Amino acid sequence: MNSLTSSLPTNKGPRPDSRERDFVDETITRRSGRPGALLGILEDVQEHAEGKYLCLDTLAYIAQRTGTPLSQIFSVVTFYSLFSLTPQGEHIISICRGTACHTRGSRDLLEKLRLELGMAEGDGQADKLTITSADGKFTIRTVACFGQCAMAPVVEVDHRICGHMNERVLTREVEALHQEKAR
Amino acid sequence: MPQTKLSIRIDGELVQAFAGETILTVARRAGRFIPTLCHFEGLRDVGACRLCIVEVSGSGRLLPACTTPAQDGMAVTTVSPRLAAYRRMTLELLLAERNHLCAVCVSNSNCELQALATAMGVTSVRFRYRYPKLPVDLSHPRFVLDHNRCILCSRCIRVCADVEGAHVWDMMSRGVGARVISDMNRPWGEAPGCTGCGKCVQACPTGALAEKGLAVEEMTKRGERALQGAIRQGGRL
Ligand code: SF4
Ligand code: SF4
Ligand code: FES
Ligand code: FES
Numbered sequence: 001m002n003s004l005t006s007s008l009p010t011n012k013g014p015r016p017d018s019r020e021r022d023f024v025d026e027t028i029t030r031r032s033g034r035p036g037a038l039l040g041i042l043e044d045v046q047e048h049a050e051g052k053y054l055c056l057d058t059l060a061y062i063a064q065r066t067g068t069p070l071s072q073i074f075s076v077v078t079f080y081s082l083f084s085l086t087p088q089g090e091h092i093i094s095i096c097r098g099t100a101c102h103t104r105g106s107r108d109l110l111e112k113l114r115l116e117l118g119m120a121e122g123d124g125q126a127d128k129l130t131i132t133s134a135d136g137k138f139t140i141r142t143v144a145c146f147g148q149c150a151m152a153p154v155v156e157v158d159h160r161i162c163g164h165m166n167e168r169v170l171t172r173e174v175e176a177l178h179q180e181k182a183r
Numbered sequence: 184m185p186q187t188k189l190s191i192r193i194d195g196e197l198v199q200a201f202a203g204e205t206i207l208t209v210a211r212r213a214g215r216f217i218p219t220l221c222h223f224e225g226l227r228d229v230g231a232c233r234l235c236i237v238e239v240s241g242s243g244r245l246l247p248a249c250t251t252p253a254q255d256g257m258a259v260t261t262v263s264p265r266l267a268a269y270r271r272m273t274l275e276l277l278l279a280e281r282n283h284l285c286a287v288c289v290s291n292s293n294c295e296l297q298a299l300a301t302a303m304g305v306t307s308v309r310f311r312y313r314y315p316k317l318p319v320d321l322s323h324p325r326f327v328l329d330h331n332r333c334i335l336c337s338r339c340i341r342v343c344a345d346v347e348g349a350h351v352w353d354m355m356s357r358g359v360g361a362r363v364i365s366d367m368n369r370p371w372g373e374a375p376g377c378t379g380c381g382k383c384v385q386a387c388p389t390g391a392l393a394e395k396g397l398a399v400e401e402m403t404k405r406g407e408r409a410l411q412g413a414i415r416q417g418g419r420l
Contacts, residue, residue, distance in 0.1 A: 056367055059367065060367070069344070069350035069351075069353070069376070070366040070367045071340075071350060071351060071352055071353035071364055071365060071366050071367070072350060072353050073367070074353065074355055074364060074366070074367040074368060075353035075354050075355055075364070078355040078356040078357075079355075079356065079357055
């Protein structure tokens with residue numbers, strides 16, 4: 001979170017454009033009225049956005065449309081590691097670095113993946129890391145615990161939880177994602 | 184609706200409470216002094232500072248008095264060596280987390296953190312000071328925010344959102360990266376919602392929020408004066 005506090009992402013070009021605004025409006029209508037609606041709205045908008053991130057202008061727009069104070073929306077977005085304020089890769093692989101997964105070798109999985117995708121060390125502290133490959137295809141993130149410790153080590157590949165992960169399977173998953181792109 | 188009466192024991196003494204009241208409210212009415220930092224009369228409680236912990240018989244854990252509702256038949260201990268040790272540790276951690284060099288602070292000798300540290304005999308800190316270099320926001324025409332003195336009690340956030348209705352402040356991030364922000368982490372002076380009422384400044388227990396143009400020891404706040412009085416009496420707040 002350090003990099004984020006010092007250099008806030010600034011926006012190139014007008015965002016949200018009218019298409020994005022329509023999507024935000026539609027999402028708000030679909031989700032509003034339910035408790036915790038804001039989280040769902042933010043998640044949908046991030047998933048839909050180019051670069052899978054929430055830029056400040058989009059956040060300001062959501063704040064205005066939902067009547068949420070700006071400070072509160074920023075608080076929510078920076079509290080949950082699910083949200084990103086900077087562009088992310090097309091595919092997001094989250095490696096659990098919680099205790100159970102750590103004891104079952106999640107550090108090796110992280111190293112393996114990092115080398116395989118040719119990524120540098122990346123920024124962030126050891127416990128919280130986000131790296132995106134130069135070609136913008138992959139983002140590797142670490143998370144603290146998925147709450148699926150019985151299946152440790154756990155890796156999430158594009159919102160799919162994969163338990164009992166090992167290096168061989170992880171390599172296969174990455175290959176599959178590469179292939180998917182090639183098609 | 185008539186309020187349901189409860190009776191609870193505080194440090195052995197039988198006292199009356201009403202359903203919905205917190206242990207802190209009841210204990211204070213009974214003249215007990217429980218140290219608090221994030222609690223502020225009139226604001227909703229969040230249990231952020233953990234200084235107000237008390238022992239409740241039947242529960243192995245220590246509970247925050249400000250957010251734990253009184254229950255009929257409850258027996259609460261507000262003073263014990265165990266509580267003193269934990270409260271002291273909490274205070275030391277608060278002091279170690281940022282920069283509390285009182286000698287150069289506008290709130291020196293008018294600070295709730297300092298007053299409690301003095302009252303609790305915290306003369307040294309056993310942890311290494313973190314001393315992060317955090318910014319000072321001077322953008323507001325009348326007030327300053329010095330993050331280095333902030334203890335993240337969130338009193339400014341609550342008073343601005345719930346009393347003034349402006350909700351300029353909130354807390355970003357979490358853990359060691361947590362920080363009070365105005366709007367989307369913008370300079371305070373640029374917040375269109377800020378009415379300049381100064382409530383956040385008055386509610387802040389430390390020198391983190393202060394009026395501009397003051398020298399060391401010149402910032403006095405009402406909350407702090409009440410606390411000093413309570414410490415002197417060893418009782419009612
Ligand atoms: S001066 Fe008043 S309106 Fe402005 S931030 Fe403080 S409490 Fe909110
Ligand atoms: S600025 Fe003051 S009132 Fe606000 S969280 Fe920090 S210490 Fe508490
Ligand atoms: S530690 Fe990895 S899922 Fe809990
Ligand atoms: S006063 Fe109770 S937790 Fe701060």
